[in-house]
Amino acid sequence: MSTVMQKIKDIEDEMARTQKNKATAHHLGLLKAKLAKLRRELLEPSAKGGGGAGQGFDVTKSGDARVGLVGFPSVGKSTLLNKLTGTFSEVASYEFTTLTCIPGVIVYRGAKIQLLDLPGIIEGAKDGKGRGRQLCLLGASIFYKLNASFSAAIPNCDGVSAFMVDDQIDSVDLVASKCLNVRVISTARTCNCILIVLDAIKPITHKRLIEKELEGFGIRLNKEPPNLTFRKKDKGGINFTSTVTNTHLDLDTVKAICSEYRMHNADITLRYDATADDLIDVIEGSRIYMPCIYAVNKIDQITLEELEILDKLPHYCPVSAHLEWNLDGLLDKVWEYLNLTRIYTKPKGMNPDYEDPVILSSKKRTVEDFCERIHKDMLKQFK
Numbered sequence: 001m002s003t004v005m006q007k008i009k010d011i012e013d014e015m016a017r018t019q020k021n022k023a024t025a026h027h028l029g030l031l032k033a034k035l036a037k038l039r040r041e042l043l044e045p046s047a048k049g050g051g052g053a054g055q056g057f058d059v060t061k062s063g064d065a066r067v068g069l070v071g072f073p074s075v076g077k078s079t080l081l082n083k084l085t086g087t088f089s090e091v092a093s094y095e096f097t098t099l100t101c102i103p104g105v106i107v108y109r110g111a112k113i114q115l116l117d118l119p120g121i122i123e124g125a126k127d128g129k130g131r132g133r134q135l136c137l138l139g140a141s142i143f144y145k146l147n148a149s150f151s152a153a154i155p156n157c158d159g160v161s162a163f164m165v166d167d168q169i170d171s172v173d174l175v176a177s178k179c180l181n182v183r184v185i186s187t188a189r190t191c192n193c194i195l196i197v198l199d200a201i202k203p204i205t206h207k208r209l210i211e212k213e214l215e216g217f218g219i220r221l222n223k224e225p226p227n228l229t230f231r232k233k234d235k236g237g238i239n240f241t242s243t244v245t246n247t248h249l250d251l252d253t254v255k256a257i258c259s260e261y262r263m264h265n266a267d268i269t270l271r272y273d274a275t276a277d278d279l280i281d282v283i284e285g286s287r288i289y290m291p292c293i294y295a296v297n298k299i300d301q302i303t304l305e306e307l308e309i310l311d312k313l314p315h316y317c318p319v320s321a322h323l324e325w326n327l328d329g330l331l332d333k334v335w336e337y338l339n340l341t342r343i344y345t346k347p348k349g350m351n352p353d354y355e356d357p358v359i360l361s362s363k364k365r366t367v368e369d370f371c372e373r374i375h376k377d378m379l380k381q382f383k
C-alpha cells in the first residue's frame with residue numbers, strides 16, 4: 001500500500017545525495033520527472049475501485065469563491081473560521097482537533113466567499129519521516145477516527161485494516177498521515193485562494209514545509225503559468241529553442257525529461273529562464289496556479305519589532321484570530337487576491353441595484369460569462 005510513498009522517498013533521498021552541477025543536471029531532471037509522475041499517482045483515484053470521490057473532503061462548493069485554511073496543527077485555523085464566518089468548528093489546545101472539513105461563509109462586498117477549515121498538515125508525512133512513537137499513535141488514532149469512510153474514500157489506502165497489530169502501527173501511521181494530507185491538499189486544489197496559516201511564535205521554516213507539501217501535489221502559489229510552449233510531434237526528435245539565455249535547462253536535461261514521458265519528438269520554446277520543474281509542470285499539465293496569503297496568527301504573542309518585520313514580507317498578513325486583530329485587513333487581502341469582479345445590474349426604468357452585484361471570477365469575466373451567470377438562454381437573445 002505504501003509502495004508509491006516508498007518510491008517517492010527513495011527518489012527524494014537520491015536527489016538529496018546527488019550534487020547539483022552541469023554533469024548531473026540531466027539526471028536530476030529525470031528524477032524530478034519521475035517524482036512528478038509518482039506524486040500524480042498518489043492523487044489519482046485508485047485503480048482497484050475505491051473511486052476518486054474521496055480524494056478531497058466531500059463538501060459542496062457554494063458561493064462566488066472558495067478559500068481554504070491550510071497549516072500545521074494548532075496554528076489557529078478553526079479559530080479563524082469561527083471568527084470570520086460565525087460558524088462553529090471545535091477549537092482546542094491539542095493538535096488534530098479538526099479531522100474533517102468544516103465550511104463557513106463570509107459575505108463581503110456583496111460576494112459570498114466559502115471558507116474551509118481543514119485538518120492540520122502532518123509534518124514529514126510526504127517523505128515518510130515519522131516523529132517516533134508519538135506520531136505513530138497519533139496516526140493510529142486519526143486512522144481509527146476516520147476509519148468508517150477511510151479505505152473506501154481514500155486512494156492508495158485500500159486494504160488497510162483497522163485491526164493492525166502493534167508492529168504494523170508504523171505503516172498505519174504513515175498511511176493515515178499521508179492520506180489525511182492528501183485529502184487536505186486535494187481539497188485545497190479546489191479553492192480559488194489559499195490561506196496558509198502560520199503561528200507567529202513557531203519557526204519560520206514552517207512556511208517552507210507547508211509550501212513544499214502543496215507544491216508536491218501540483219499547487220503553484222502566487223506564480224504565473226510557465227511562459228514556454230511544448231508541442232508534441234510525430235517525428236523530428238527533440239527541438240529545443242530559447243529566446244533568452246537559460247541557466248537551468250540544456251538539451252540533455254530536456255531530452256532526459258521528455259524520455260521519462262516517452263516523448264521523443266517535440267518542439268520546446270522557452271521565453272524566459274525556465275527550470276526543469278517548469279518544463280515538467282507544462283508536460284504534466286493539471287497544475288493549479290493559485291493566489292496565496294500567509295496569515296501569521298497569534299501576533300498577540302510577539303513583540304512590536306517582530307510584528308513590523310512580518311508586516312513587510314510579501315503576501316503576509318499578521319493577525320490574532322483569538323483577539324480578532326486585523327481580521328478586516330485579512331478580509332481586504334483575501335478580496336484583493338481573489339480578484340473578483342462585481343457587476344451591478346440596472347433593471348429597466350429603475351436605479352441600479354447596488355446591494356446585490358453579480359460576481360465574476362478573475363478568469364471568467366467577459367460579457368459572455370456574465371450572460372451565462374444570469375441565465376443559460378440569455379446569450380442567445382443577447383444583442
Ligand SMILES: Nc1nc2c(ncn2[C@@H]2O[C@H](COP(=O)(O)OP(=O)(O)OP(=O)(O)O)[C@@H](O)[C@H]2O)c(=O)[nH]1
Nearest residue numbers: 073074075076077078079092096097098120321322
Ligand atoms: N495566543 C493566541 N492563541 C490562539 C490564537 N488563535 C488561536 N489560538 C489558540 O491556539 C489553539 C489552537 O487553535 P485551533 O483553532 O484549534 O487551531 P487549529 O489550527 O484549528 O488546530 P487543529 O484543528 O488541531 O489543526 C487554541 O488553544 C486557541 O485558543 C491567537 O490569535 N492567539
Ligand SMILES: [K+]
Nearest residue numbers: 074092094097
Ligand atoms: K487544535
Ligand SMILES: [Mg+2]
Nearest residue numbers: 077078097098
Ligand atoms: Mg482546527
